[in-house]
Amino acid sequence: MQLKKITFKINSKExxxxxxxxxxxxxxxxxxxxxxxxxxGCSVGECGACTVLIDNVAFDTCIYLAVWADGxxxxxxxxxxxxxKLSKVQQSFLDEAAVQCGFCTPGFVMSTTEMxxxxxxxxxxxxxxxxxxxxxxCTGYHNIMLAAEKALQPAKEHxxxxxxxxxx
Amino acid sequence: xxxxxxxxxxxxxxxxxxxxxxxxxxxxxxxxxxxLIKLHEGRMQDAHLISIHxxxxxxxxxxxxxxxxxxxxxxxxxxxxxxPIVQQFIPVLGEAVDMIGGPQIRNIGTIGGNICNGVTSxxxxxxxxxxxARLEIQGPDGVRTVLIKEFYKGPGKVDxxxxxxxxxxxxxxxxxxxxxxxxxxxxMRNAMDIAxxxxxxxxxxKGINQIEDFRLALGVAAPIPMRCTETxxxxxxxxFTEELIEKVGKTALKEVNPRTSWRASxxxxxxxxxxxxxxxxxQAFKNAGGEQ
Ligand SMILES: Cc1cc2nc3c(=O)[nH]c(=O)nc-3n(C[C@@H](O)[C@@H](O)[C@H](O)COP(=O)(O)OP(=O)(O)OC[C@H]3O[C@@H](n4cnc5c(N)ncnc54)[C@H](O)[C@@H]3O)c2cc1C
Ligand code: FES
Ligand code: FES
Numbered sequence: 148m149q150l151k152k153i154t155f156k157i158n159s160k161e162x163x164x165x166x167x168x169x170x171x172x173x174x175x176x177x178x179x180x181x182x183x184x185x186x187x188g189c190s191v192g193e194c195g196a197c198t199v200l201i202d203n204v205a206f207d208t209c210i211y212l213a214v215w216a217d218g219x220x221x222x223x224x225x226x227x228x229x230x231x232k233l234s235k236v237q238q239s240f241l242d243e244a245a246v247q248c249g250f251c252t253p254g255f256v257m258s259t260t261e262m263x264x265x266x267x268x269x270x271x272x273x274x275x276x277x278x279x280x281x282x283x284x285c286t287g288y289h290n291i292m293l294a295a296e297k298a299l300q301p302a303k304e305h306x307x308x309x310x311x312x313x314x315x
Numbered sequence: 316x317x318x319x320x321x322x323x324x325x326x327x328x329x330x331x332x333x334x335x336x337x338x339x340x341x342x343x344x345x346x347x348x349x350x351l352i353k354l355h356e357g358r359m360q361d362a363h364l365i366s367i368h369x370x371x372x373x374x375x376x377x378x379x380x381x382x383x384x385x386x387x388x389x390x391x392x393x394x395x396x397x398x399p400i401v402q403q404f405i406p407v408l409g410e411a412v413d414m415i416g417g418p419q420i421r422n423i424g425t426i427g428g429n430i431c432n433g434v435t436s437x438x439x440x441x442x443x444x445x446x447x448a449r450l451e452i453q454g455p456d457g458v459r460t461v462l463i464k465e466f467y468k469g470p471g472k473v474d475x476x477x478x479x480x481x482x483x484x485x486x487x488x489x490x491x492x493x494x495x496x497x498x499x500x501x502x503m504r505n506a507m508d509i510a511x512x513x514x515x516x517x518x519x520x521k522g523i524n525q526i527e528d529f530r531l532a533l534g535v536a537a538p539i540p541m542r543c544t545e546t547x548x549x550x551x552x553x554x555f556t557e558e559l560i561e562k563v564g565k566t567a568l569k570e571v572n573p574r575t576s577w578r579a580s581x582x583x584x585x586x587x588x589x590x591x592x593x594x595x596x597x598q599a600f601k602n603a604g605g606e607q
Contacts, residue, residue: 168322171351190403191352192420193507204393207419210351212344214322215368246532258418280417 154218157182158226171278174242174252175210175216176223184253188282195281198254200224207280224253227260236260245294247285254275255281259295269299313314321363327370328453328482333480334365336455341365343480345373345389348416349432350423373427373482375487376400382488388427388481391437393418405486406495406601407515411442414500417507420606427481430466430481433473433475433539436510440467440540442498444532445517446486454479467539493519495603497595501587503578510535511579512587516595522607524555531596536571536588543570543592555600555607563596564589 154163157180166175173190176182176199188196190209197208200222227234233241236259246252255278262269262277269277274295283291323341329591335341341363344350367373373389376398395401396409415421415429415438429437430450442462446465455478466474475481498515502508513534521527529541529550531607540561546566553559573584 151322167316169316169319171317190350191355192416192423195417195419198419204422205419206422210347210423212317212322212347212351212366212368214324215366255335276506277418280419 151214151217152312153214155216156220157203158222168212168214170213171209172199172206172211172213172216172221175213176208178223182223182225185254186207186250188250192299193282195254195258198253198257198281199258200261202262205261205280221258222257224256227256234260236263236294239298240291243290243294243297244288245286251281251283251285255283255295256289259298261296265300268301271296274299317351318357318360319354320361320362320363322366323364324366324368325370325471328367328372328480331365331367331370331480332453332455332478335480336362338365339477341429343367346391346423346425346429348420349428350407367480378404378606379584381488382492384491386426386484386486388431388483389425390427392424392426392429396421396467405446405491406498407498407517408439408442408446411498411500411515412439414438414498420507426484428462429474431473431481433467433469433471435470435537436513436515436535436573437540437550438498438500438534439536440511441513441532442496442515443486443584444540444542445496445515445530447490449485450481450486451483451485453482456483460485464542466500470538488536493603494530495520495599495601495605498596499591501591509578512536512573512584512591513540514588514591514595516592518596518599518603518605520555523606525553526550526553526559526599526600526605529596531567531592533567533571533588533592536573536584538572538574541571543567545570546592550596555605559592560597564593567592 149168150165152165156251162182176185186196188194198205201219236256323334332530344364344366373387375387377385391417392412396413401409426439429439443463449460451460494517496517500510501512502510515532517530519528529547531546534540568589573581575581
């Protein structure tokens with residue numbers, strides 16, 4: 148067994164841990180750091196359930212060696228709600244009932260968060276493309292699209308938040 | 316856990332080569348989107364990995380003084396498609412790699428890994444064939460370069476010794492300047508699917524509709540990616556007409572050698588070769604500024 152000491156930021160907190168070189172980042176996040184919001188769906192990069200942001204870019208952690216996390220900044224779903232308040236993306240998923248069993252949701256939320264923070268405007272087709280690395284076995288994607296569109300809606304000029312009424 | 320018995324991380328190219336020389340059974344890992352899948356599926360066991368992941372000098376796109384485009388082998392697909400040099404001068408390569416897997420795969424997978432695995436369906440390969448890309452390979456004895464068409468030796472086999480690393484991909488200006496291009500990936504799904512057939516056309520137009528140069532490259536139409544050189548010769552110098560488009564499709568058919576796989580039958584792939592060659596030609600002609 149070969150161990151390696153690595154230091155990285157997880158949801159803004161810096162930690163140093165010893166990881167086994169055979170471990171994926173997914174295994175370390177779930178089994179050592181108990182971040183069980185990072186889901187293991189397929190283990191081969193097909194489903195996106197294990198998606199986190201590494202230096203603010205979406206990666207599948209199942210095909211990412213844990214040792215590569217050294218020096219990186221990692222964000223998981225556990226760090227998205229701040230002081231008991233859901234992030235804009237999380238709230239949109241709730242408002243649009245885009246969650247059924249919830250297994251795929253953390254991954255979708257992290258990818259949508261990357262899109263939101265890019266500041267870019269996305270067409271419906273572009274949203275579909277950006278979320279195409281995620282699989283959902285329950286919702287049929289319709290409400291997930293509504294949630295992502297809602298979260299990514301450009302802020303109104305006068306600064307008022309979207310009320311969500313536009314979908315009704 | 317992955318079936319890894321040893322793991323070493325190289326911080327530069329020279330160190331990676333030294334590690335390869337010292338470990339005759341070791342495997343290079345860059346993005347890992349092939350290697351880790353093989354390990355997971357048990358197609359590779361007891362791996363001794365040498366990681367070149369994160370070696371800065373292997374990643375990035377730049378341009379030399381003579382306008383040769385330089386792509387580091389460790390550049391991820393998303394960095395390639397988002398790069399201004401790619402978007403301005405060789406947009407078709409950006410478009411091709413933007414069809415790989417999904418966003419997360421494009422963030423981790425590298426263009427070097429995509430061609431070093433020697434797979435015919437690699438979405439970057441056919442476009443690199445069309446651009447006559449030259450590959451720089453570094454080993455213990457120094458640096459050598461090889462044209463991409465000579466790099467592919469057979470399915471899963473490339474011209475790379477155990478101690479060698481693909482460092483750089485070069486595309487010279489005579490191979491991209493003035494060309495319009497178009498890549499078509501045919502797959503069962505729009506994302507997260509391997510190509511049933513990949514087809515790229517590059518076209519250079521003289522006047523409004525004379526084909527000054529034409530290149531057609533295909534993936535999954537043969538055991539390795541290929542150029543349709545006979546078709547290219549026939550088309551060069553001709554004026555663009557509907558008959559010429561038909562000729563592209565019919566001649567390409569004579570050059571290819573696809574097989575039946577669980578994804579598609581040989582007959583279906585032949586149908587795709589004919590149809591996609593025509594469509595890619597038409598669009599590349601338009602993108603090159605040609606008018607019918
Ligand atoms: C879910 C999923 C979907 C995918 N979809 C597509 C798709 O649509 N189209 C497509 O073309 N591919 C697809 N792929 C495969 C694609 O991601 C890989 O081919 C990728 O490009 C390999 O690059 P890597 O750096 O991740 O490779 P690695 O796994 O690190 O390496 C691949 C091979 O190349 C060797 N190698 C890597 N870099 C070098 C180098 N610099 N010098 C010498 N040898 C080297 C390694 O030793 C290994 O044998 C998909 C993969 C997954 C997991
Ligand atoms: S578990 Fe990582 S992509 Fe499915
Ligand atoms: S809500 Fe169940 S998998 Fe998406």
